[in-house]
Amino acid sequence: MSSSQINPPPRLLMGPGPINADPRVLRAMSAQLVGQYDPSMTGYMNEVMELYRGVFKTTNDATLLVDGTSRAGIEAALISLIEPGAKVLVPIFGRFGHLLKEIAVRAGAEVAVREKAWGQVFTPEEIEQAILEEQPALLALVQGDTSTTMNQPLQDIGAICRAHGVLFYTDVTASLAGNEFRADDWGIDAVTAGLQKCLGGPSGSAPISLSERAVQVIRSRRHVEEGIADGTQGRGRRIASNYFDLAMILDYWGPQRLNHHTEATSMLYGARECARLLLEEGIDAAITRHQLHGAAMLAGVQGLGLNVFGDIAHKMNNVVAVHIPDGIDGDAARQAMLEDFGIEIGTSFGPLHGKVWRIGTMGYNARKDAVLLTLAALEQVLRAGGADLTPGGGVGAATEVYQDATAQGSPR
């Protein structure tokens, strides 16, 4: 076959992620490789650990990257923490709760679930009640679930888990850097993420952080690979995956530098730059920026007469779901956005499939021009589809949000 030099079309990615990578991240990724035990490489690995401690707001030693997409981080955490037969509680409020359940089941857990209708979140009382009823060893709970746009409050859950001797795992792929997250203050034992949402990088690297409690569980299951064995083995049941065996991955990232996989150097360069950019901006400033542009997009879609899906009080800053208006062909409209305006907005899964669009304002694309262009294009597409709307209603409403923010002295 003949194939050409890579030349993707210019797109403004305003869906639920992935979004456009920050050009500085792509530049970092174009740096030449070094060997995996080169002092510069192990130095970069140590820097990545320290940078992501800042990103996750933790002092956890065990803060590193899993080499795969965000889902790889989830599976590494769950399969390493869950011994077969252990009880796991998964409160589900969207697609990614189902995913946590699915991965826990495959890891051999006895999984109990609680479910919320899509568009709602759990109260701490509901989660504590479920813990009392189920007596799990581990609670697995998504923070931001892009399938519903909801942001599950986590700040009170860690204390509940500690009080009942439960390990607390959360997936913050969709929410991190766009919404508040504090691993230590909130009593998180294990947290995983990805780069492709508010961190402004490509998919393919999964930052993870583990508390000392979590590390103890994982270390008890340590078994060194044959061919490089050093004679020290844990007593716990061996982790069912080699690639996701966090005990081995910790030995690779730790001072021992015991060989496991060959670190994905270019992705590590990218993950490092994502964290550097975030910490340079300041996490609080980045969250404020996502709040601002998320509020502008929310006002804008409402200004176009669209009805917002779900409990707005618990919506993530960085994504909004809107009902597809009656009479509008949702897929044709998304296609027109993409083909005529070069802008991607998102479709939906499961119970929302065909009913809502999801529009993101995250990472590099949490910007005024990106918000206003999206609203301007969406107005044209909706009008062409026959919607009855106020000309300029979307851009106007968003602009008011920006003007109010400027009047109040908000950043950006």
Added chain:
Amino acid sequence: MSSSQINPPPRLLMGPGPINADPRVLRAMSAQLVGQYDPSMTGYMNEVMELYRGVFKTTNDATLLVDGTSRAGIEAALISLIEPGAKVLVPIFGRFGHLLKEIAVRAGAEVAVREKAWGQVFTPEEIEQAILEEQPALLALVQGDTSTTMNQPLQDIGAICRAHGVLFYTDVTASLAGNEFRADDWGIDAVTAGLQKCLGGPSGSAPISLSERAVQVIRSRRHVEEGIADGTQGRGRRIASNYFDLAMILDYWGPQRLNHHTEATSMLYGARECARLLLEEGIDAAITRHQLHGAAMLAGVQGLGLNVFGDIAHKMNNVVAVHIPDGIDGDAARQAMLEDFGIEIGTSFGPLHGKVWRIGTMGYNARKDAVLLTLAALEQVLRAGGADLTPGGGVGAATEVYQDATAQGSPR
């Protein structure tokens, strides 16, 4: 903490891999992202499938990327093909045979092994005998094992497997593109690789190809993720990993485009460019190039008076292991190569640790200047360490190989 813009030191990576990425691969990876269902992205995915059919010399539909390092590809193949309790035969002739065994054990297989002393390979007769004795469902066999530099002949093994109803899996991470490999002609049911050796890319993406027989086994274990379920489920035992569930990954890469992970776009761009470069050069030409520069390096290290480890007749083209001379501190010499000359050569694992160095000539670094620079620097380091050697003996012997090749009209 303060961290600087990425700026790795210039290194010539002449170890067993990873090696320097081809600059054209890094440029491809710096392209901006598109959405995961953008027609340009699904087009690139289809191109990648077709390109790697060329690389693996196969017509297998099921040819795609696993998002992780080469080890992720191995685990995806084994965990998807092996039902718990199934018998797996692993002939081990180096570290990566141990790894295949380890992953198969974790996948729940009953694993039988045969072992060769490091530096040797198996005959087809030995493998057939082991198959007759063990009656496995799957044979898992490394092609090139960098730990020993050996290249296991595979061309007769597929027919033996077919005759006995055994599935045949091989890992070609270290050998592909530098040594002959023919998935279809050799009757391979599943093959996995990585980019960081002769393909000239970074670690982090694992090309894989599956025969129709392998796909049938995997499809029988298909279970769609909750939250996006479509009602069709297989009857086989569910694969113990979500991330490595090739039935789901096939649905993502297939016309159905059923969402699984978010494809690691930058790594896909890189993997695509690796294959384009290889097919542009021509696989046979690339193998000839690796033969030439491997022969020059072999002659060169011998010209420096170093003894080569293992069965040279079965050495991979792209890496050579040499005994560290008596009186030379192996780690100090490697450190001098790196710090004084910017050249990385490799240490060793397991029974060879501290006894041999491994020197690679692969991918972008299978080049005359890289070979001669490495030999020139090694001569200086050996002499400084007190070795008794012929001045210019390494570069001279390599140069003779190049002159002979030029006289015979060999490419490059």
